[in-house]
Amino acid sequence: MKMYRKLFWTLIHGFAMLPTIAIRDSHVVNRKLVDVPQFERPIGNHTFHIGKEALLGCSVINLGKHKVGWLRAEDQTVLSLNDRVVLSPRYSVNLDTPSTWQLRIRPLRAEDRGCYMCQINTQPSMKWQIGCIDVYVPPDIINEETSADVSAQELDNVTLICRASGHPPPKITWRREDHEPILLKKVGSRDFYKVESYTGSSLPLWRVDRRQMGAFLCIAANDVPPAVSKRIILNVNFSPTVIVPNQLLGAPLGTDVVLECTVEAYPNTINYWLKNRGEMLLDGPKYVIGEERSSYRVMMKLTIRYFSRSDIGTYNCVSTNSLGKSEGTLRLYEIKLYPSSQSSAEVNIGGLTEGAVKQKTFNNSTNKLPRTLNIIVLLILLLLYC
Template identity: 85%
Template structure:
């Protein structure tokens, strides 16, 4: 019985002392935690522009006699040990505050993109945390993979290509250099539709038309200035087409007469004038030859000075290039001026004078009036007979 009493008091004493022991162990544990180095906050992920300085901060409390090191996380390359830089002059380490170790990289390169580890040499295992850098790179056009100036025959199918590097990946936008609307056509369609711009690294031109000829700008942008562009010229080859606004021209003697043709062609044409399909006209005192060029259009002008009867005849504007030949025909005649009793000129047009036209019209009007008079008399006679 005495033995059971001793055992009871021993167990009771243990329960009484247990809170005291637990409190003492808790203080020891807390003290150990306070003495161990800890990261104060995450490094975080950051974005920087190429060529500038990147800064990553690693905040440590209770560092004590421990050391801080920076490593590249991908390949575990040591960049710094405490305040000593190990790898290259572009890297530096500074203590911004009593607890923040800053890794600086300057100038920043595209290959610096990635994650970096801040490490504390605690034992038995090291403590570490990771922060990442994203490096923004402005766009740059890859000339080797981008179209140069292009020449194609009308109705050919072609595609303009534009490739660019950059981070984030750049957007490619196409525009006309002259700020005109772009003419595009869907595959299999007959009609064009107009747009201010087209987005995509490839610009398809199906059954290309002369109206699409010109300079295009391939613009690469990714919100990292500056945007860049390349000029690509599209030439559409086709034989000459000659348009004559006025095929029949008349002029009084003694005046200067201007004959005009419009030529559409590419490549550039050789243009000249013929009279009566034989004589080639040359620039000089009698004839003034002038051309106005704009893109694939040429306006040919021939001025005949002091028009005389020998100038009456047929004139041809002829245009030729490596793909073919075209011509237009103009006929020049004399407009005769006559004095009139009404002091108005009578103009000879196609063999019928204006005066003759007026006389014919007056004669027609007189016949109509006579017909009306006869009709009225006939009606009166009928009424008289009936009465």
């Protein structure tokens, strides 16, 4: 009986001691955990611009006698061990605080984009964590893959191409250098529609028209300054077309007369004036010859000084280039001046002025007719009563 009683009290004592033993064991375990190196916070992912400095921080607590190393995660290339750099002078490591090992990369290159590993040489297995960097690169036009200046025949199909490098990938926008809208056609359509800008690496121009020629700007941007652009000139070749605004001109003798023709052509034309389809007119005291060029248009002007009867006749404006030849015809005649009682508006230069003056004279003569009839009637009545 005494034996059972002793065993009972032994068990009670053992149960009473269990919490104390558990607390003591937990202290031992916690002490072991505290002594093991731990990462204090994640490295994280970061973005930097090319040419600048990249900075990654690895915070370690309870490092003790262990060492910290940095490696490229992709190929396990060792960059540093503690504060000693292994790979390149572009890399450096410093202890920012008692627990943070900083990896610096300067100057940053595009190939530095990727993930980096911070490693602690614990045993039996090493502890590590990874942080990544993204390198932003401003856009750059790839000249080898971008259109140079383009020449095409009218109604040909043309595609302007622009390629650019950069990270993130750049967006390509097309604009006209003269700030005019871009004229585009849908395939199979003759009608144009206008856009202020066009987005895409290729600008398709279906059955190109002379009105589309000019300088285009290919602009590459990816929100990393600066944006870049390239100027591409589109030339559309076509034979000359001559437009004559006034084909019949009249002028009083002794005045200066200006004849005009508009020429549309590309490439540039050779222009000249003929009189009565024989004599080529030259710039001098009698004739003043001039041109005003704008893109593919040329305004030809011929000024005839002191218009005389010998200047009456037919004049031709002739334009020629490597693709063809065209001409326009103008006829010049004399407007006769009438007595000064007429208004100055009745002697203006123009094809219909002389006819208008003759019509007014006819109207004046018809206004005098009723007065003459009245006088004749009075004379007849006098004869009858006498």
